[in-house]
Amino acid sequence: MTRRLSHALAEARTAGRPLLNGWMMTPEPAVLEALAAHDWDCLTLDLQHGQIDPTQARTLARTAAGLDLPLLARPAWNDMAQISRLLDDGFEGIICPMVNSAADARQLARAVHYAPSGERSYGPVRARAAYGADYWKESSDNLLVLAMIETREALEALPDILAVDGISGVYVGPADLSLTMIGQPTGEPTNPEVVAAVDRIRETAQAAGGFAAVHNLTPDHASKMAAKGWDMVTGPSDIALLSGASAAAVKQIRG
Structure with a gap:
């Protein structure tokens, strides 16, 4: 059976550590396969600022299923049509950008849950194939739904x-948050x-019984956030990892 995001989360909690989330911005299955070999707990596909479109995301979801790698997605926006489609394609986590109010959060919740809790339309073709005929009954129990906090308003x-x-x-987007706070x-x-x-943000979320996740650009900063007690830390993106390895290789070769 396909490894679920809830399984990865339970394993991390049992080990007393945060979920370690990879970040993918390119649509190439070979990149996903390379990342999957290195023990990330899960991986997020970035459809907002990355180069991945919904059709490519579906292809990557099939690749990830064969590698037992749970997938989350960051949609381009708080859009019910795209979010619902990603869930139908088998994604079990949504990191939704620019949730600035309770109204925005309610819109997100309506998109991810079936009635009576939400307004998600029934039709999980790929998700049903991946997780079984009863997927719709337990989908909410296996979803990680994170509102991005990245403005003063939020x-x-x-x-x-x-x-x-x-x-x-919640999922903290530090770049936009700092942009709105200090320019x-x-x-x-x-x-x-x-x-x-x-x-x-972390303290408030966890005190309220919520999940707290944070974006990072480097392994050092991700480790620092893990030590602070975040529930999930994201590591460098595939682009950042490739760029960093390329720079290090050129520097070493040239001396």
């Missing part, structure tokens, strides 16, 4: 966002005001 609305039924928790997009903030805000 920071102020955080308690209301966390209170929305059907939302698992500088910083993927790994050092500004004290932004650092304090990021810490406050």
Whole structure:
């Protein structure tokens, strides 16, 4: 049976560590296969800022299933049509950008859950093939639904966002958050005001019983966030890993 995201999460919790999430921006199955060989707990496909379109995402989902690698997706926006389609294609986690209010969070919740909890239309063709005929009955129990907190507005609305039924928790987007707070997009903030805000998001989410995840650009920063107690930390993207390895290789060869 295909390994579920809930299985990966349970394993991480049993081990007393955060879920380690990879980040993929390119649509090439060979890249996914290369990443899958290195023990990421799960992988997120970026349909917002990456180069992956919905059709390519479906192909990658089939590749990931054969590798027992659970997949999340970041849709281009808080759009019911795209989110529902990604779930029908077998994705079990949604990291939704720019959730700035409880109303935005309710819109997200409606998109991911079947009635009576939401408004997701029934038709999980690929998800049913991957997870079985009863997928629709237990889909909500296996979904990780994360609202991205990446603006001052979202920071102020955080308690209301966390209170929305059907939302698992939050995912911090530090670049946009720092852009709205200090006018500088910083993927790994050092500004004290932004650092304090990021810490406050985790503390508030976990105190409310929610899941807290954070984006990172480097392994060092991901390790730092893991030590702070985040429930999920994202590592460098496939593009960043390739670029870093390429730069290191050229430097070493040239001396």
